[in-house]
Amino acid sequence: MSDDIVSDIKRDYIVNLAKQGQRYDGRAFDEYRPISIETGLISRAEGSARVRIGDTEVVVGVKMAPGEPYPDTPASGVMTTSAELVPIASPDFETGPPRPASIELARVVDRGIRETDTIDLEKLCIKPGEKVWMSFIDIHVVDYDGNLFDAASLGAMAALLSAKVPYARFELGADQPMPINHYPVSTTAIKLGPALVFDPGLMEDKVGRPRLTVAHDEHNAIRAMQKGLIGGFTLEEVKEIIATSKVKAREMREQLVKVTGREADARNTKPGH
Amino acid sequence: MSDDIVSDIKRDYIVNLAKQGQRYDGRAFDEYRPISIETGLISRAEGSARVRIGDTEVVVGVKMAPGEPYPDTPASGVMTTSAELVPIASPDFETGPPRPASIELARVVDRGIRETDTIDLEKLCIKPGEKVWMSFIDIHVVDYDGNLFDAASLGAMAALLSAKVPYARFELGADQPMPINHYPVSTTAIKLGPALVFDPGLMEDKVGRPRLTVAHDEHNAIRAMQKGLIGGFTLEEVKEIIATSKVKAREMREQLVKVTGREADARNTKPGH
Amino acid sequence: MSDDIVSDIKRDYIVNLAKQGQRYDGRAFDEYRPISIETGLISRAEGSARVRIGDTEVVVGVKMAPGEPYPDTPASGVMTTSAELVPIASPDFETGPPRPASIELARVVDRGIRETDTIDLEKLCIKPGEKVWMSFIDIHVVDYDGNLFDAASLGAMAALLSAKVPYARFELGADQPMPINHYPVSTTAIKLGPALVFDPGLMEDKVGRPRLTVAHDEHNAIRAMQKGLIGGFTLEEVKEIIATSKVKAREMREQLVKVTGREADARNTKPGH
Amino acid sequence: MKPPPGLKLIDENGRRMDGRRPDELRKITMKAGVLKRADGSCYLEWGNNKVIAGVYGPREVHPRHDQDATQAIVRCRYSMSPFSVDDRKRPGPDRRSQEISKLLGEALSPVVLRQMFPRTAIDVFCEILEAEAGTRCAALTAASVALADAGIPMKGMVASVAAGKIDNTVVLDLRKEEDNFGDTDLPVAIIPKTGEIVLLQMDGHFTDDEFDVAMQYSIDACHQIHGMQKQALREKYLDAAVEKRMSEPAESEVML
Amino acid sequence: MKPPPGLKLIDENGRRMDGRRPDELRKITMKAGVLKRADGSCYLEWGNNKVIAGVYGPREVHPRHDQDATQAIVRCRYSMSPFSVDDRKRPGPDRRSQEISKLLGEALSPVVLRQMFPRTAIDVFCEILEAEAGTRCAALTAASVALADAGIPMKGMVASVAAGKIDNTVVLDLRKEEDNFGDTDLPVAIIPKTGEIVLLQMDGHFTDDEFDVAMQYSIDACHQIHGMQKQALREKYLDAAVEKRMSEPAESEVML
């Protein structure tokens, strides 16, 4: 039997379970697997985090160095996000140049930080028009057991929140914490037959479609969305996912700010416009 | 039957027609399909043109920006020509890095402009040794029905002739027309059995060989040649192609300068040396 | 029969010969094929050499130009070594980006020069922090009949020893000979069954493993080693190779300094630390 | 990015820089069947966006291990020409265009009756000749027409448009300055026949209420666009029929 | 490179910057079976080096012409994460990592019973999360544990360490400053069971006597490291057994 037919059989199994209100690992539809967040693992990085959602594991490192600003934003720091789906994490990941799946992952995490104004890039200016902080967020997926988008986003946020801007290393003064404006958190759901299932595990990730990732900030505003994979949602389904996402994001944000010691900061942000 | 054998059969058919003095679309050996030239299609480009020869269609855009001159030509503008055989244009074109066929196309068009001294590059100097105009000629083939070389060359010339040097956009003064020295036009013939056939259509392009492209300027001087594809010409055949080319180029040049409003300029060029 | 099985048969043949104390071309285990060294072949290069070991032939060119130093070594010249196993040299070499085998070759030659302090990089400083000599050592393998490591190393040394630093061409003064501190020479042995065989010929290269390359300098100190290919050596075997290598390197160094006219220099080096 | 001082995206009468109301589309024209070689095609102008979409297929899949034994795969290549934007773009795919290509392919897949053509590929090429905000929506709309023009069996069309927020007002179909200096961007695509949402992205800031308004604007506009798509296809078949009548003698004439 | 003035790599008591004796290893910890998806894995910390090794296989070989009809091929990919070093490293293989990947694959091949799995590949991935001198030795040591953890039949383990020379003294297991400002670097790997040397590189300057001392230090240390490797595997099986006992009722209980 070809792989394609096998995957059709798997799909039927998972979808049938969902029709009966069940998931293959016994969770409720809106239930996340245990989440663990560790920071400071990589001493050579300005910030780092290891995030596990179930058996999915990502390591994220933030490196910073002074560099030249873009001509059209002379007083703003620069940030870049990359993701590598290294072949250690799954038999399906291959060596070679980044493929669409990892490009989408990196770009969604990137926009979830950049477009939500999460980092205060203006505070990362050293000398306008000449020198600003360049931040590189590198996402390293080391074990893939489903739901990369949430693990990667959470990992990136944890690494950023724990990062020190390395003024001292470049002889520019004393180190400072990364300037943070907002605390967006992403949650992802997929459609399995009639069900909307959060934090898809590996089997669900492989057969479920479509997928919707939603990021909310600490004021419960919607800050980013990305629908992916083949298939469509009704408007009602989208709204249902957004509503549940708001609740889940709040829980995850609490864990995030606690682990990184950013609780006080997170309570005092101004609403975005 | 393999593709190779099918193409042998096609070749026999087309060559046999040629032996009887005929072409598959009824044209005379030296007859071009209808040519249309439109300029100014792309408002974001400094110059642009859509050229159709029969159903072959190319869109050419010219973009300009100030940049640094080459050290060995500090007082000259810089021009670069690229061609993309995008897969929308033919089932035979593939995605991926440029292949020899599109590289040859771009380089022949490029030399047809550069080595004929068509653009007055010295007038594209802004400040010697520091700042000159960089011109990028990009050839986009969107429908391939034979004879790309002539369509691409004509498109590049039409885009250049209609281009404005964007002094205003870069706050360097008022826009100026592209400084043009010469009006070379390329024509292409292929050998089909005993016949020399101009403006090869798709079927002829696929089976004909070799190919000879000749560019003449407005003083009837030969400015560029490129023999391509497997096979050889006799010296007499080469001379015959050159002679016919001279006539055809004249007709096409008339259409070109009329469409671009460059008729007066084209009459007043000095002979090349 | 598959290639893999054929190569097993070849291997048995070569190894059996070795068990009987013989090699397929009649040499003794520690005997090199005739070595020829020519310099100055490429007039456009600052230094060049053609080295033949038996029918293996490499051409090495050294090109130099002023450039910027690395920030962490502002008063040192820069050197880079590349190797191309061009497909003209063997039916096994393919076009395309460098593969691990040619990368290993280039890196071993590079370290054999760089880490042994062979070139006096500090003498290749023109103006500290601003301008230093960049040296490019390019190894071109044109005929591969075994033992590339020794041919490439010897070729690189010969090209360097014969190189002139092109002060005159860049209007910086009079040309000077390349400043050389040491005269390391590499020798390579492979294991064929019980035997340790120097200067492996093509057949031996293909079936022998593992391989050990050892570089000695003019004071008989060990300056570099590289074990490669599948398989292991005992410590005794390593020591035996080192001992023979010392003798062979001395012979090859004599030929090298004689050909390049560097005999006097080579006698007056200070021991490395 | 913050708008330069003095730039007002919405005036005191609630009109936008180009005079449009918040829920008004830019001018859109489309023409089906513009290419000879492609199996189906569409040329679309949308404001200053200029897009050609071309479809090839169903056809053999290379490399083979990309084949799906149970259905056709829909592959999309979204590509901006080097001269489509103010600063020349280097030819070849960048990360942005690779992401968009993936999303467009995924948005088109559900409408194609893929089970009819196992082991094949349907290739959709979207060439952006000129870009002025909203190119992914324009490309998707044109691609859908090109698929229909190619005769690919479909359960419906896909229509697409972006909504957004500028000066704290929800608006439809952002133009360039609105995209650059606005607060929020929400590209949407639906299957008008079923209402299913097949493309949905968002960046910026929306309350739940703003999101609802933006979705309503988008969905209404997609139905409008769907009308234009059908019209473009109708015109092509009309042209074809007229041409046929003119080249072949009418039956009655033959009988005379 | 020359050490900055005032930097003493060895003090008057013969102790190194971090207090180690010349023949003393940095602190090493390793844990087998840390990844779910890989068939075998090992996480290793060695000084500040942090490495994850993962093994997949035996499995099908792509592309096919890389297959060996008589035995498995062992392929290794050594890769440094962008954040593993002081100045961010661009993702993707560079020349250094390609050379190391080749050497590690060649060092591991002799211990795998490759004839048992013709036409297959055994893929070993070594991810360097943080680097501080000696990463290739750390990777090789971890890879060996990961292979065993994957249940790949082997004739022994491979253990690896570097020796070197600093301030004219032969020392074991260079740390970063010792590597940067030292005279000589000698990475070694052996099969402790047989004593065979499967990795050997050297750069710098050694007399024959110094080389002998360095090799002796390395070989002794490899035996020590081999003990830790066996311990890591033992702990994993112990854990697994304990877990099994806790999840399944003991036989005696069932009988009651």
Added chain:
Amino acid sequence: MKPPPGLKLIDENGRRMDGRRPDELRKITMKAGVLKRADGSCYLEWGNNKVIAGVYGPREVHPRHDQDATQAIVRCRYSMSPFSVDDRKRPGPDRRSQEISKLLGEALSPVVLRQMFPRTAIDVFCEILEAEAGTRCAALTAASVALADAGIPMKGMVASVAAGKIDNTVVLDLRKEEDNFGDTDLPVAIIPKTGEIVLLQMDGHFTDDEFDVAMQYSIDACHQIHGMQKQALREKYLDAAVEKRMSEPAESEVML
């Protein structure tokens, strides 16, 4: 490019910078059979140009879909070594070398009896060790000798040379300054046996009459070069025969 002031490419006696007459070739030497591994080879010096050509084949074609079921394909790779020019050239193919490779392959194809070897490739590698104007002609000339040396059945050789125009004078075989500061460049290759023109490029400015003169110079020179090609092959077979005589006892000796 304009010549620097004071540079005269032709003197008052009609002689060129190196003393040549307008229709005179630079010094050319060639030697067949210089490589062991290649099936055929030729080393050629032409002025300061230094070229090695090597031929492999007929041999299997990878990738397979490049095969032609009816005949062999002739593939050429023209490549300049990094040290062949004044400013070091980055290794690997650039656009110029890819165009030249294509043209050389097309120029050689017509002389090879390709129908004799369907489904195979004949690979021609041209390595430019040193470059000084006219490398494509030198490469083509050497490649042709290498093909013959490989024993590939051919209907003739290909000989090549460039003509041009400098200081308003048509000349043969441009050297570097003449190429840089001249007005016109016309590389030509013919099959001397049939007179067919298999390579023809031109850039610059020619009247019809100048073109006729340039072609006549080129064609005459190609016949001259063809003589050298045949001589190089003859010398190789002579050498081989001599060697054979020396290694094998002559029959008469055996009989004694």
